[in-house]
Amino acid sequence: MALLVYILSYIGFAGGNIFYDSMIVDVSPKDKLDMLSALGFSLGYLGGGLALLACVIYADPGKFGIQHITAADEIPNVFLFIGV
Numbered sequence: 161m162a163l164l165v166y167i168l169s170y171i172g173f174a175g176g177n178i179f180y181d182s183m184i185v186d187v188s189p190k191d192k193l194d195m196l197s198a199l200g201f202s203l204g205y206l207g208g209g210l211a212l213l214a215c216v217i218y219a220d221p222g223k224f225g226i227q228h229i230t231a232a233d234e235i236p237n238v239f240l241f242i243g244v
Contacts, residue, residue: 215241 180200188196218241 211241 184197184200185193
């Protein structure tokens with residue numbers, strides 16, 4: 161089952177990249193193409209990093225001086241958050 165989910169997600173990722181690569185030339189002037197591509201790439205990394213930070217804080221908030229108000233069995237919610 162995990163292999164099937166991985167294959168389907170990889171197909172979806174590759175399909176998304178096809179549309180991204182073909183559409184970027186339509187939404188950006190030729191002289192700004194590199195800047196727009198780099199901006200999109202960097203904002204994607206920023207969003208992923210912020211999501212990781214939120215998950216780390218959620219998984220063990222005591223390390224950051226935040227009072228833990230949820231049960232420890234809610235940690236699998238982190239995996240759901242990352243998947244979305």
